[in-house]
Amino acid sequence: MSRATVLRGPVLVVGCGLLGTSVALALVRAGVDVHLRDRSDEHARIAASLGAGTTDRPTEVELVVVAVPPDAVGDVVVDALAEWPDAVVTDVASVKAAPLGRAEASGADLSRYVGGHPMAGSERSGPGAGTADLFLGRVWAVTPHPASRHRATETVFELAVTCGASAVLMDPADHDAAVARVSHLPHLLSVVTAAQLGDAPAEHLALAGQGLRDVTRIAESDPALWTQIVRGNAGPIASLLTAVRDDIDRLIDGLSAPGDALTQVLDRGRAGTSRLPGKHGAPERVDATVYVQVPDRPGELARLFVDAEESGVNIEDLRIDHDVARPVGVVEVGVRPDSADVLVASLSAKGWSAHR
Numbered sequence: 032m033s034r035a036t037v038l039r040g041p042v043l044v045v046g047c048g049l050l051g052t053s054v055a056l057a058l059v060r061a062g063v064d065v066h067l068r069d070r071s072d073e074h075a076r077i078a079a080s081l082g083a084g085t086t087d088r089p090t091e092v093e094l095v096v097v098a099v100p101p102d103a104v105g106d107v108v109v110d111a112l113a114e115w116p117d118a119v120v121t122d123v124a125s126v127k128a129a130p131l132g133r134a135e136a137s138g139a140d141l142s143r144y145v146g147g148h149p150m151a152g153s154e155r156s157g158p159g160a161g162t163a164d165l166f167l168g169r170v171w172a173v174t175p176h177p178a179s180r181h182r183a184t185e186t187v188f189e190l191a192v193t194c195g196a197s198a199v200l201m202d203p204a205d206h207d208a209a210v211a212r213v214s215h216l217p218h219l220l221s222v223v224t225a226a227q228l229g230d231a232p233a234e235h236l237a238l239a240g241q242g243l244r245d246v247t248r249i250a251e252s253d254p255a256l257w258t259q260i261v262r263g264n265a266g267p268i269a270s271l272l273t274a275v276r277d278d279i280d281r282l283i284d285g286l287s288a289p290g291d292a293l294t295q296v297l298d299r300g301r302a303g304t305s306r307l308p309g310k311h312g313a314p315e316r317v318d319a320t321v322y323v324q325v326p327d328r329p330g331e332l333a334r335l336f337v338d339a340e341e342s343g344v345n346i347e348d349l350r351i352d353h354d355v356a357r358p359v360g361v362v363e364v365g366v367r368p369d370s371a372d373v374l375v376a377s378l379s380a381k382g383w384s385a386h387r
Contacts, residue, residue: 038058038063038192038193039063040065040092040093041064041089041092041093042055042058042092042094042190043066043067043118044066044068044098045095045096045099045107045111046068046069046107047069047074047075047083047158048074049156049158049165050123050149050152050165051078051098052158052160052161053151053161053163053166054098054149054194055083056081056082056083056162057165057193057194057195058190059082059083059084060163061193061194065084065085066084066086066092067085067086072086074158077157077159083158091115092115092118094118094119094120094186095115095121096121096123097120097121097122097124098123100124100255100256101126101259104122104133105132105134105136106133106134108122108141108144109134109139112139112140112143112144113139119186119187120144121144121145121190122146122147123147125214125264126210126263127204127207128204128207128264129263129264131146131176141176142179144176145173145174145175146173146174146176146203147171147187148174148210149165149166149169149170149196150171150210150214151165151166151169151196153165154250156253156256164195166191166196167196168195168197169195170196170199171194171197171199172199172210173188173198173199173201174200184200207264208267210264211267211268211270211271212271215264216268216271217249218257219261219268221246221247221249222257224247224250225247226250241351241352245350282296318347318348319365319367319371320363320371321364321385321386322364322385322386322387323361323362323378324383325362332351332362335362335378338377338383339364339378341377342373342374342377343377344367344370344373344374346364347366348364349364350363372387375387
């Protein structure tokens with residue numbers, strides 16, 4: 032694949048939810064002429080009011096971006112190919128094989144269609160959740176099929192680059208296997224964990240810390256949308272859930288049985304985290320954590336950032352844990368191990384309560 036250039040447009044975005052609106056906002060910021068369409072006129076108007084483009088019908092388009100729920104992608108792709116006979120058509124759904132199969136079943140010429148999937152999202156939904164920065168630094172899977180034209184694949188690469196993402200070429204089936212492991216399974220495990228909180232006594236929930244919030248945050252996502260995603264990728268997800276069930280059985284048995292079955296599962300989990308890439312795709316590095324107590328007042332977090340910058344230490348990661356019992360929060364600042372003591376000393380000298 033040749034090096035992608037910036038998309039010129041015009042572009043039609045069909046579907047003005049979180050992803051569609053974010054794509055449109057990113058393209059408008061890059062100077063692309065964007066037109067919006069949604070089965071809900073209100074959603075399209077909201078997206079337009081946010082600066083995501085115009086609801087006027089274009090006379091011609093270079094690219095159609097289909098950003099509708101997974102169950103509708105295949106049909107909308109076929110309709111777009113028919114309506115715009117000179118345009119490339121792509122989509123941003125998180126499953127690829129099922130929509131492609133539905134489109135192929137129509138008998139349409141799919142040479143101008145190439146699937147895509149930006150690995151970005153939010154537990155929020157709707158056009159109001161859209162942001163032009165959603166794809167910055169993220170991976171965007173580009174998934175051509177055997178009949179895809181080379182130029183169509185290049186155009187989808189250009190879309191990803193124009194939105195600030197890093198395009199990666201993948202086979203549709205490989206993509207679905209990958210996202211089942213790194214996205215769909217974690218979402219379901221988050222849901223299962225959050226479901227255990229429904230009838231928990233209030234005094235139990237009072238002990239909840241940032242770890243639980245991290246695990247359950249994505250469980251707030253739209254259940255109707257995720258039902259379509261999971262069913263659309265049922266095969267790979269079922270295989271992974273079966274493996275998880277086996278590990279859960281080992282954990283249950285290991286609670287009371289002698290031997291090291293319990294430790295083995297825990298060790299495998301720790302080993303798995305070490306395989307995740309670090310920043311910018313580099314090998315993961317174990318950072319040191321500096322804990323800073325931050326008063327819950329306007330401007331305090333900004334002051335912390337300024338003071339940290341003046342220390343000369345680069346912040347690698349950041350997490351905020353609110354103290355439910357007091358008007359303070361604890362900011363966990365990830366830095367290089369050889370910089371932790373420098374940051375603690377610098378912040379302490381400026382009056383912060385900081386420690387490793």
